[in-house]
Amino acid sequence: MLPMAERSAYHHGDLRRALLQAAAAEIHEVGPSAISLRSIARRAGVSHAAPAHHFGDRAGLLAAVAAEGFRRMNESMVAAATDSPEPLLAIGRAYVAFARTNPGEFAVMFRPELLGSDPDLEVHGAAAHQRLVEAIAVTPGATCNGEDPSVTAARLWSLVHGLATLVITGSLPADDDLIDQVLRG
């Protein structure tokens, strides 16, 4: 296998990744609604039939975008929480930051009705949720009054997810200070 840059024009060499990037960009621009396999192929500069080789259909492509999104979100939450004095706050920030910098992926990650079944999607989705639960477990005082930790997890997940959603839709201003104050409350 040659390095990617040296591959022939005919065999792209990394078309799957290129199609995922094109899809995320296209989703961000026109919404998950409006994308088509043909528009993704055009953006990636390949023939219109190429995406079906890799993803089967639209739902398969969107599931792959979502799975890759969860994988990278999980990655950045781990990086943020590791060695942080306030892992829970760090994870909240990372969650919102991921949504802001990856709006295409975020727009499909919680829209299961759009997504075909995909083992990677299950695995990475569950792993991301697990990060939040672990961070709550190691943060003294996060779960107060003997509350069930799953309720605490649901509350914090709701808070960061709502904040991320409202910020990227423009309902709340994309202001780092505001985001920090909301998360610290």
Place this chain on the structure above:
Amino acid sequence: MLPMAERSAYHHGDLRRALLQAAAAEIHEVGPSAISLRSIARRAGVSHAAPAHHFGDRAGLLAAVAAEGFRRMNESMVAAATDSPEPLLAIGRAYVAFARTNPGEFAVMFRPELLGSDPDLEVHGAAAHQRLVEAIAVTPGATCNGEDPSVTAARLWSLVHGLATLVITGSLPADDDLIDQVLRG
């Protein structure tokens, strides 16, 4: 003007409302992505060109669905908060309950990129937000530590919006006890 039930078959008499209901149902079933003016017309039992008479295009139709959603959400939040001993909790419950019982409307209300401009949309959207701000103002202790009330509003909005979103996507179970515990925390 005759009562609706007596109107002729040719002139529907309340087609605008019927189209909005059909659109909300269709959005709930297949997503805002997949609807078309033709599919809405089919569901409402009128010719495929009728929706354009009322809404112009898809974005106009979706904006009208969203505006009607905000109007009714506002209505039910007012009803829930009035004479309630805990208006803030009542509003949170009403917000989540609205999303659960009106998933079609909720699916477009915070997707401004899908919506055409519509004066009703602005008015009712702003009014719904105002309900939350007012409820915070009259709830002693809602805003703690001299925090800016707009930060409190952003936090509570994020919490209820995230909870509603995660519940209707199936990410969190649709369990009234869980919802109450999350909102009370």
Place this chain on the structure above:
DNA sequence: TGTACATCAGTGAACGCGCGTTCACTGATGTAC
């Protein structure tokens, strides 16, 4: 009371377009010998 007319909600045929899918194909690669 009757008649003529203006209004406008809704119709239905026609159009061009982008879509997903199919399928025989091409061309680069790796491997067997």
Place this chain on the structure above:
DNA sequence: TGTACATCAGTGAACGCGCGTTCACTGATGTAC
């Protein structure tokens, strides 16, 4: 080292379909006289 072959990623023409839009129209209603 060279040759033959299997593999498979990607191509491109062709198809049928549902879409939004247009436009001349139909039919019910309200109003003027």
